[in-house]
Amino acid sequence: MTTENSQQVSSRIFTVPNILSFVRLALVPVFLVLVILGEDVLALIVLVVSSVTDFLDGVLARRLDQVSRLGQLLDPAADRLFIFATLIGLAVRGIVPWWLVTIIVGRDVLLLVLGIVLANHGYGPLPVHHLGKIATFCLFYALPILMIGQAFPVAAPVSDPVGWAFALWGAFLYWWAGVIYIVETLRVIRIPRVVEPAESDTLGG
Incomplete structure (x- = not known):
């Protein structure tokens, strides 16, 4: 590989x-x-x-x-x-609301459940969608930007709006990608599995 x-x-x-x-x-x-x-x-x-x-x-x-x-x-x-x-x-x-934590953590719990469903049907994890990458990028930089406003209050008038824009956009894209993963998982598990010749012989015997 x-x-x-x-x-x-x-x-x-x-x-x-x-x-x-x-x-x-x-x-x-x-x-x-x-x-x-x-x-x-x-x-x-x-x-x-x-x-x-x-x-x-x-x-x-x-x-x-x-x-x-x-x-x-x-x-x-x-x-x-x-x-x-x-x-x-x-x-x-109390700087960010708990609903934002729930939204972001909930999306990753969803991916864990989808991974288990795929594994039970004999499939590996889905490839990372580009929306998921963008969402992670937004969140990875949003939260430190919000922290800058806490560490240096003089920067808060700029850092807070920018940080919240990244955070909310990232959370939205996070779940948009999650919906795509749900649809893709449903599509994959409905594909008929091709029985390998050796497996077919075993089942037939």
């Missing part, structure tokens, strides 16, 4: 990019505690460090030819965990 760049996807665990991804994951609880405690400047510094490691692990994975299956799972997982951590931390402080 190869990537679009014809790089081999390995099953290695301890690679430089994966270690950077593990560092990002370890920073998630640190970040959440800082947000809840209102240490917004320190939280932003942790977020910047995470963003730098996110950039580096992608670059190093390609340049060192260390693209791995584990890395392909860890990278988006770290992104989502940082989104969830920011949402929960800001919701605890």
Whole structure:
């Protein structure tokens, strides 16, 4: 199996990019505690460090030819965990409403259910839709922008409207992509499965 760049996807665990991804994951609880405690400047510094490691692990994975299956799972997982951590931390402080947390977390619960349905029908996960990527991008930057207004109140008149625009648009696109995944899942599971010759012989015998 190869990537679009014809790089081999390995099953290695301890690679430089994966270690950077593990560092990002370890920073998630640190970040959440800082947000809840209102240490917004320190939280932003942790977020910047995470963003730098996110950039580096992608670059190093390609340049060192260390693209791995584990890395392909860890990278988006770290992104989502940082989104969830920011949402929960800001919701605890009353900066963002809990309904926004419910909307975003609910969409990912939906994807988990769809994944289980697909697996029960013998299919792997659906490919990521471009709307899902755009939505994740919007949310990944919306919440830190809102945090800037908390850390530096002088920037709030600009950062708050921009952050909320990204957040609401991201939440809308998140569920738009979710509806597309529902439709695609229903389409896939209705496709008749082709019985392999060996399987057919077994069933016939």
